[in-house]
Amino acid sequence: MIVRPHLHWFRMLLAWRGSVLPQLLPRLFLVLCLSVVAVAAHDHIFRLTVSLSTAPFSLVGIALAVFLGFRNSASYDRYWEGRKLWGALLNDSRSLAREALTLPRGGDQGDQSDQGDQDDGGGHQSRALNRERARPFVQILIALPHALRHQLRSTDPRADLEARLPAALCERVLASHFRPATLMLCAAEWVRREAREGRLDGYAVLAFERNLNSISDVIGGCERIVSTPLPFAYTVMIHRTVYFFCALLPFGLVDSIGWLTPIFAVFVAYAFMAHEAIASQIEDPFGTEDNDLALNLLSANIEAALHDLLGEPVALPARAPEQFILD
Known part of the structure; x- marks a missing residue:
C-alpha cells in the first residue's frame, strides 16, 4: 500500500506512484490511436468516414457512470470491512493479552499486593510470574495475524x-490447512488448562471465550471476503461496456470538436478506466497491489502491542518518509 502526504494541488496532478495511471497507459494510448484515426477519417484523409451521433454516447455514458458507481461502492465496502476486521483483531488481541496477564490467580497468592507498600516486592514477583504463565498464550496471539495474513x-x-512459536506448536500449526483456526484452538486449550488447574474461575473463562469468539468472527469475515468475490458476470459486463464505449467515443466526438477529439477522448477514457481499475484493486483488499491493505504493517502493529503488554517493547520497522510504502 502506498500512502502519500497531503500534496499541493499542482503536485497532485503529477502524482505517479500510488495511482493507477501507469497500468492504464497502454490502454489510453490505444484510445489515442483510435482518436487519431477518427480525426483522419473525418477530414477525408481516408476514403471511409465514420461519424456517430453524440446522443447514444450521452445515454450510455450516464448509465455507465451509474454502474461504475455501484461497482466502486461494492469494492470499497469490501476494502473498508477488511480494515475494520483487522482493527477488531488488534482490539481483541489486546483484550485477550490483558486478561491472560491479570485474570489468572497466582498459586502462591502473591497477587494480593495491594495491602501496602511493604508488599510491592511480592506484587512484582506475582506480575512476573503471571507474565511467564501468559507468555505461551500471548505468543499464539502474536503469531495469529501473521498466519491470517499468509492465508x-x-x-x-x-x-x-517459526520465529514466533515453539517448535512443537509451530509444526502442529503448519500441518493444518486453516492455520489461524488451529491457533485459536491452541489458545482455547491454554484457557482450559488454566481453568482445570484452578487459576481461572468461570467468569474469567467466559471473558476469554467472548474475545476468542470475536477473533473467530474476524477470521471468518476475512475468509468470506476472499472466498466470495463480486459476481464475475457483473464485473465482465462493466469491463466490456467501458472499453466498447471508450473505443467508439472518438467517432462520436469528432463531428463536434474536430482535432480536439484525442484530448477529450483520452481524458474521458481515463476517468472510466481508472474507476474500474481502482475498484478491481480494492475488491480484494488483502492483496499486494498499491491500494490494498498494508497487512504486513498491521501484523507488525499487533505484534508490537502485545510485546508491549508483556513488558517487551518492540520498535516498529523504520520506513523512509519519502517512500510512504506500507506492505
Whole structure:
C-alpha cells in the first residue's frame, strides 16, 4: 500500500506512484490511436468516414457512470470491512493479552499486593510470574495475524511462525490447512488448562471465550471476503461496456470538436478506466497491489502491542518518509 502526504494541488496532478495511471497507459494510448484515426477519417484523409451521433454516447455514458458507481461502492465496502476486521483483531488481541496477564490467580497468592507498600516486592514477583504463565498464550496471539495474513495472500507462513512459536506448536500449526483456526484452538486449550488447574474461575473463562469468539468472527469475515468475490458476470459486463464505449467515443466526438477529439477522448477514457481499475484493486483488499491493505504493517502493529503488554517493547520497522510504502 502506498500512502502519500497531503500534496499541493499542482503536485497532485503529477502524482505517479500510488495511482493507477501507469497500468492504464497502454490502454489510453490505444484510445489515442483510435482518436487519431477518427480525426483522419473525418477530414477525408481516408476514403471511409465514420461519424456517430453524440446522443447514444450521452445515454450510455450516464448509465455507465451509474454502474461504475455501484461497482466502486461494492469494492470499497469490501476494502473498508477488511480494515475494520483487522482493527477488531488488534482490539481483541489486546483484550485477550490483558486478561491472560491479570485474570489468572497466582498459586502462591502473591497477587494480593495491594495491602501496602511493604508488599510491592511480592506484587512484582506475582506480575512476573503471571507474565511467564501468559507468555505461551500471548505468543499464539502474536503469531495469529501473521498466519491470517499468509492465508489471505496464499503465501508460505513457515518463516514467520517459526520465529514466533515453539517448535512443537509451530509444526502442529503448519500441518493444518486453516492455520489461524488451529491457533485459536491452541489458545482455547491454554484457557482450559488454566481453568482445570484452578487459576481461572468461570467468569474469567467466559471473558476469554467472548474475545476468542470475536477473533473467530474476524477470521471468518476475512475468509468470506476472499472466498466470495463480486459476481464475475457483473464485473465482465462493466469491463466490456467501458472499453466498447471508450473505443467508439472518438467517432462520436469528432463531428463536434474536430482535432480536439484525442484530448477529450483520452481524458474521458481515463476517468472510466481508472474507476474500474481502482475498484478491481480494492475488491480484494488483502492483496499486494498499491491500494490494498498494508497487512504486513498491521501484523507488525499487533505484534508490537502485545510485546508491549508483556513488558517487551518492540520498535516498529523504520520506513523512509519519502517512500510512504506500507506492505
